[in-house]
Amino acid sequence: MSLQTIQSKFESVFDLVSIIPTKTYVDAAKSLNKGLPDLDYETLVVLAYAYPKRTIASSKTHLVPSFYTFGEDYHRAMKKRIKAICDDLGYKTSYGVDNHPLDERLMASLSGIGFLGKNQLIISQTYGSYIFLAYVLIDHPYEDLHQVTIDNHCGTCRQCIDACPTNALSELGYDMEKCMSFYNQEKIPLSTKQMKDNYALFGCDICQLVCPKNLGKGKIVHQAFELNGNEKVAIEDIFNLTKKAFNQKYHYPAYMWKGKTLLMRNAAMMMYQQKNADYLDLLEASLEQFDMPWYQKTLNTVINALKK
Ligand code: SF4
Numbered sequence: 001m002s003l004q005t006i007q008s009k010f011e012s013v014f015d016l017v018s019i020i021p022t023k024t025y026v027d028a029a030k031s032l033n034k035g036l037p038d039l040d041y042e043t044l045v046v047l048a049y050a051y052p053k054r055t056i057a058s059s060k061t062h063l064v065p066s067f068y069t070f071g072e073d074y075h076r077a078m079k080k081r082i083k084a085i086c087d088d089l090g091y092k093t094s095y096g097v098d099n100h101p102l103d104e105r106l107m108a109s110l111s112g113i114g115f116l117g118k119n120q121l122i123i124s125q126t127y128g129s130y131i132f133l134a135y136v137l138i139d140h141p142y143e144d145l146h147q148v149t150i151d152n153h154c155g156t157c158r159q160c161i162d163a164c165p166t167n168a169l170s171e172l173g174y175d176m177e178k179c180m181s182f183y184n185q186e187k188i189p190l191s192t193k194q195m196k197d198n199y200a201l202f203g204c205d206i207c208q209l210v211c212p213k214n215l216g217k218g219k220i221v222h223q224a225f226e227l228n229g230n231e232k233v234a235i236e237d238i239f240n241l242t243k244k245a246f247n248q249k250y251h252y253p254a255y256m257w258k259g260k261t262l263l264m265r266n267a268a269m270m271m272y273q274q275k276n277a278d279y280l281d282l283l284e285a286s287l288e289q290f291d292m293p294w295y296q297k298t299l300n301t302v303i304n305a306l307k308k
């Protein structure tokens with residue numbers, strides 16, 4: 001199949017498509033000492049799928065995750081579209097969306113999809129940072145593929161650095177442990193400072209909301225990412241519904257990939273921040289059911305603070 005045909009097939013579904021030799025990525029990953037699984041495929045397709053910007057505030061009864069999780073789970077939405085194309089190519093392929101050992105951001109910057117901003121997100125010319133990334137490896141070589149360099153960067157801007165409430169960003173890089181979007185997705189006990197800073201049920205949008213490269217972007221709404229009712233999450237549902245019932249009611253959302261107990265811990269964290277003692281009975285009852293140390297420790301801190 002010609003390179004042009006492959007490019008067209010992916011472009012018919014995805015917003016940005018760039019094809020480079022896999023070796024370009026392998027060489028760059030090795031020079032950065034990144035772990036590399038066996039990449040026995042000659043060609044690498046890097047994909048971006050745009051998602052819209054939609055901000056919704058949490059309340060004392062309903063909590064809201066980062067807006068990239070609104071609508072269908074992007075892992076599922078992208079994988080099924082990639083699979084449909086790969087099944088038709090006639091070559092051995094391998095692909096991934098987000099949760100895999102390869103570095104999608106490195107792939108995206110090497111392929112010209114966008115540049116790595118100081119907020120650690122890939123920023124594209126057309127869609128800003130409101131894009132999901134994915135890759136497809138194809139076991140077939142093509143001539144004339146090469147790295148794509150784009151002439152765009154943050155320059156002297158530091159708006160995300162100044163806006164980050166936890167000082168996770170700096171001119172020198174990124175301190176992952178300080179980032180809300182990292183620690184509210186980790187099964188770890190949380191400090192009172194971490195809980196005070198955190199404002200979202202899952203993830204954090206601040207450093208892309210302030211980015212001037214995103215001005216006027218985030219308007220495209222693919223059908224997969226239309227609002228479907230999974231945006232405002234009732235606190236009672238987080239604690240009272242089984243995982244299965246929750247998934248059915250909220251349409252198998254992307255924020256469930258770490259499990260419902262993590263969502264319960266995050267709901268408790270938000271109640272701490274809101275000084276919201278309306279659900280103390282649910283918090284206390286959950287302690288009887290879930291004995292993981294990271295959960296118990298955080299919940300006890302929240303319960304004790306709310307009882308004062
Ligand atoms: S996601 Fe939030 S906490 Fe993390 S770097 Fe961006 S603004 Fe800071």
Ligand code: SF4
Nearest residue numbers: 117118154157160211
């Ligand atoms: S806010 Fe400024 S410094 Fe941060 S990623 Fe956007 S352009 Fe770069």
